[in-house]
Amino acid sequence: MISLDSSKPIYVQIAEWLETEILRDRLKKDEKVYSQYQLAEMFTINPATAAKGLTILVNEEILYKKRGLGMFVTKEAKKIIQNKRKTNLLEEKVIDLVNEANYLEINEQSLIDMIKKANEEIRKESK
């Protein structure tokens, strides 16, 4: 879950873990999320690192602060996370795909044809 070998800093991993909790409805809108100290104890990490993870989510309007009460899940949180993951993950995969095609000296048109063919097959299977 939280891995030190990962290229991602721990605070990013904390943010992503909270996002997944929201996507799985384990944290619902307007529900209070873990404090930096709770997260620090849960994962044995420095509380300042946990706070950074929470701050990312506040900046992205996935969480909001209530003064003196803690942080809560915004109404749009789930939608924001879904959109973000779609763009980020998909773009990355497309870049990998294009790089691989270049190594194999497959031109752009053939690659597009392959994508079309794959799409047709998936459609056929789902019928």
Place this chain on the structure above:
Amino acid sequence: MQIVKADGLEKKFGSKKVIEQMSFEIKEETITGIIGRNGAGKTTLLKMIAGFWRPSAGELLVFNEEPFDSLMASANTIYIDDQLYYPDTLNLKQILQQNAQFYPNWNMDLADRLFNYFGFEANQRHYQLSKGKRSTFNMIIGLAARCPLTLFDEPTTGMDEAVRKDFYQALLHDYIAFPRTILLSSHLLQEIEPLLEEVLLIKDGKVLMHESVDTLKDYAFGLHGDRDTITSWCANKSIIYQKAYSSEGIYVVVQNDFTEREFAQLQADGIKLLPVSLNDLCIYLTNPKNGGIVDVLS
């Protein structure tokens, strides 16, 4: 507020400079890792901060006072290493009681709970403990003292992995319950990394870097692939480490000042980008200039 301030700090033993031109500040209520190779000067630095040793030159302030010979500094600072000595006439329980009298914030409840958890017995003697057990007992003292400045010098020496994990958990838990400034030196950077807010990296008695853990995590990355391609990419870059693994292939760690466009271009050139762990980065940065062990052996 700054708890420790060093400015041009120096320590000589005879003619040998062990600490040289050291300047840094440690913020209140942070956990900082003191990282460096054997003989880099970690213990010397910590012993000066603890007030055991007097600097040869430069300024060192702890709680805005020179720590050497200062009662204020010694009441508010605890230094824990594996050389702690206690009189043979005292048993372990009596040692805890003695410490309780000296340190104003001492928490006997915490000490007792850890004492029992780790299976110590009241009438055991400190000198009869195994290496790992002694470290564990010393760690209990370091935590229960709840000193505003807590210095742990290689606190996990001899501890097995399970005990080390317990220690990290206990340290973090009590730091949250009772925030204080903690300096922690350890060779097991990989293990302590998640506990740290900052890293003070020392080489040959000098501060090489003083950064937050997150900054260091982004500081460098590895390039893996064709030697000529990578060499031309790195012409104007700051190379931290390199290793050839075949006549055409090379692995190079460079400082991360690449733009998004350069990253994309690198990948398009068939170069693999790899993360560099904090542990590896610190090893590369503190490598001696005259090559590695392979150069000695070959």
